[in-house]
Amino acid sequence: MLRCLRTFAALLALASTTPAFAVDESDLLPVDEAFVIEASAPSADRVEFQIKIAEGYYLYRHRFAAKALDAGVSTGAVELPPGTPKHDEFFGDVETYRNGMTLALPEVQAGDARQLKVELRYQGCADLGICYPPQKRVFDVALPIPSTPSPLAASLPGAAAPPGLNFGTDSTTPVFDEGMPLPEEEAFKFEAIAVSPVELLLRFTPAPGYYLYQDRNQFRLLDAKGATLAAPQWPKGKAHTDEHFGDVIVYFDQIEVPLGLRRTDGKAGPVTLEATFQGCQNNGICYPPMTRQVEISLPTASADQLVSLADTSATKKAGADASASFVLILLAALGGGLILNLMPCVLPV
Structure with a gap:
């Protein structure tokens, strides 16, 4: 019995642990x-x-x-x-x-x-x-x-040509290395709109030669106003073996990602969506996780589109009851086993 309790405690401790990153970005x-x-x-x-x-x-x-x-x-x-x-x-x-x-x-x-x-x-x-x-x-x-040059110095060979007569390469537009990584705002464009009172549509546009990870993202509402986000519906991506994360799914082209909303307040108004995502330059650098904020105007939601507070409370209560029931069942099973161990062995003759 003691061994069972120790095993159960170890499983609970393992379930409560969370992964840690090797490098703290702070x-x-x-x-x-x-x-x-x-x-x-x-x-x-x-x-x-x-x-x-x-x-x-x-x-x-x-x-x-x-x-x-x-x-x-x-x-x-x-x-x-x-x-x-x-x-x-x-x-x-x-x-x-x-x-x-x-x-x-x-x-x-x-x-x-x-x-x-x-x-x-x-x-x-x-x-x-x-x-x-x-x-x-x-x-x-x-x-x-x-300093003002003398007329004689200005007429000597090798004197600087006046503006507009500079021969050779026009260095006002120097040639940048085409392989130079773009600034993150140019490498990965992000947009978001509300396509209905209960659904957002996210658009990611990687620049040519760049790709976006499917699983390196997070979304949240900064001023939720009674709204919560559902899981994003990612389109089919491309399998890619990445030197940083191994076998992953990525996107090289523009994609649109539906993101559902659960709302308890049907009033129209703005909300701010914060999106965190990560991508790389193909055969080049990987960018640190990028965070963008977009203000979105939510239209008025009908009564049928709202999730009532009672439903939300009921869902939470059901989850709590289920957890409590599981604990009671576990304790009952452990207690029953203990009682059986203490009872004498009596068999009919």
């Missing part, structure tokens, strides 16, 4: 704290980016790109210092930066402009084993007043 710094960036112009024809990199984090050299966003402004190619060689599980043999570094956008031809808008793209990771999505930041940089 230990990860926000990207703007992991990589602190300042942009300045030491001269009218040069913009520099000073980057402080937190300990335990690094940036990829080949993921940097920069350009001027103002019309009519041209620049030279980005100047990057040498990095530290590293063999990366995602990109192979690369160079990385730690602690800090400075890169520059030279040969800026901005005419009489005293303010310049520049875009910087970059990507980095943490030693914890998580990589940030590709980042894109825009900086407003004040340009110093250039």
Whole structure:
């Protein structure tokens, strides 16, 4: 009997355990704290980016790109210092930066402009084993007043050509590596609408060359207003052997996912749906779990479409009664066995 009770207690303890992730995402710094960036112009024809990199984090050299966003402004190619060689599980043999570094956008031809808008793209990771999505930041940089060259210097060979006469590649639109991962908002688009008072329709659109996991998602209502979510109805996906999660089901193309609602309040009004999902670039990086919030306008629900509070309470009470009955039956069985063990063995002669 004691052995049975111990076994039952062990089963209850096992059922109450929950899986844990190997990496606690709360230990990860926000990207703007992991990589602190300042942009300045030491001269009218040069913009520099000073980057402080937190300990335990690094940036990829080949993921940097920069350009001027103002019309009519041209620049030279980005100047990057040498990095530290590293063999990366995602990109192979690369160079990385730690602690800090400075890169520059030279040969800026901005005419009489005293303010310049520049875009910087970059990507980095943490030693914890998580990589940030590709980042894109825009900086407003004040340009110093250039010194006026003498007419003789302007006429010498090699003098800078005036704006609009810069020959060669127009670096206002530099060529980005086509294999560079997109920012997560571009790689995975998410939309949601109410198609009826009791059903939502979710739409996921992975960019070409990207895929979405079927089982790496979670949905909830932030301001439920008497509504709860049913299980999402995922369409048939594609079997895929993934280096991170093994054999999984994924989606490479746009999909629509019905998501049912159970409502106790039929009034029309807005609710906010929070969706968390995860995907990867094919033969590239995997993004950390992404969370999006969408405000949805729910139409008025009829009485037939509502779930009454009485039904909800009855369902909860039935579940509680069933649990209580199970415990009573178990105790009765254990007690009966104990009584039988204590009774003398009396058989008819």
